[in-house]
Amino acid sequence: MARPEQRLVRDGTPLRELAFWLRDLRTGTGLTYAQLAVRSGYSVSTLQEAAAGRRLPTLAVTLAFARACGADQGAWQCFWTEVRRAVDTGASVAPVPPWSAGTVGRPEQGRTGEPDRPEGQGRPDESGAPRPAGKRRPKVTRTARIAAASGLLLLVAVGVPGGLWLASTPDRPHHRDFASVVVQNKVAIGPTALLEDKTPAYLSSETISHCAARDCKLTGTEMWSGAKLVVFCWTRGEKLTNEDITSTGITRNEGGVSSDLWYGAKWKDGRTGYFPEVYLTPAGRGGSGLARCSG
Structure with missing residues (x-):
């Protein structure tokens, strides 16, 4: 038996x-x-x-x-x-x-619902700061050119829906218009392990967790570790962690990170949403030299 x-x-x-x-x-x-x-x-x-x-x-x-x-x-x-x-x-x-690893599509598992993070992974902290309020402004169109090793790459950031626009004031220091960051969809487990999450990361329309179950996930934006994402501003939202807080020795895990910083990001089809920095590689955290989102 x-x-x-x-x-x-x-x-x-x-x-x-x-x-x-x-x-x-x-x-x-x-x-x-x-x-x-x-x-x-x-x-x-x-x-x-x-x-x-x-x-x-x-x-x-x-x-x-x-x-x-x-x-x-x-x-x-x-x-x-x-x-x-x-x-x-x-x-x-x-x-x-x-x-x-991004080399092939994840095996089809016949899931009947949208995937979401398991309990204990990426959960909000009660001390998470609320999203800043701001007055909505008209859509902004911006063209930015950057020199790439293989030639001149033209990147165009078009209208940003949902009130996501870059704050601009006369005394605001110069900021980058956009940055390319790399997804690290991993969970810190125990004292040393940093392992791929069982569910994909994705863009959301709100700076809150579990958007697949809360109707704020941007459908079709699923990402695994290694995926590249274009971000153009940052803001504050719910505080998330990539730590499995139930695992023994998690406080000693150097790969663990908690943060309430979220990026305004642009998907390849032109849609924009938010992405938490805790699911980015360390090089992509800290604001990436971008201006703060407003609206």
Whole structure:
């Protein structure tokens, strides 16, 4: 008889990370282990052991698991191969899954709702500062040219909806018109681990957390670590953290960060929204030399 699935402590090691992503894959589809067994041709106990994190499952079992969940088998074969290499060489840190490294799309998991961050990850702090109020102004059109190594790149920042515009006063010091930042959609776990979040980051219309469940997410703006984003101003909102505050030793994790700073960002289709700095690489935090948003 199959046993209940045991709790998995995610510590960043190769076997635990493989088990974590297998579990995430199954729960994303809503399949039980019994249903997964029928689809994969392997027993419930074999599938549960594959996702236990105690030993490396065979490639055949891993691919059958992925196939039964409707995932990209090529991506999973690549991930399994890298995990095996890490295990064989005694590496203590797991490789980055292809779907979170930006090289391929994340495996399709058949989710029926919009993804959101799990409890304890990216939660607002009660001390978070409110968004500054400001008078709305007409849309602003701005053209900025920058010299790139490969030639002259023309970037055009068009009308900014929703009252997002750059504050401008006679005594305001010079600020950059825009900046390119890199997404780091990772969670700090325990004293040292910094691991890809199980849900993607995205732009929102408000500077608050859990927008996928609060009707303020900008649909179609999902991003994983490594994605580049154009930002043009900063503001204050709810204070977020990338720390799993329930994990032991989290106060010693140098990758943990908490902040109430959000960027005004532009999506590739022209829409604008907000993005929290806690889900950017360290180089992109601190305002990036931009002016404060107003409105």
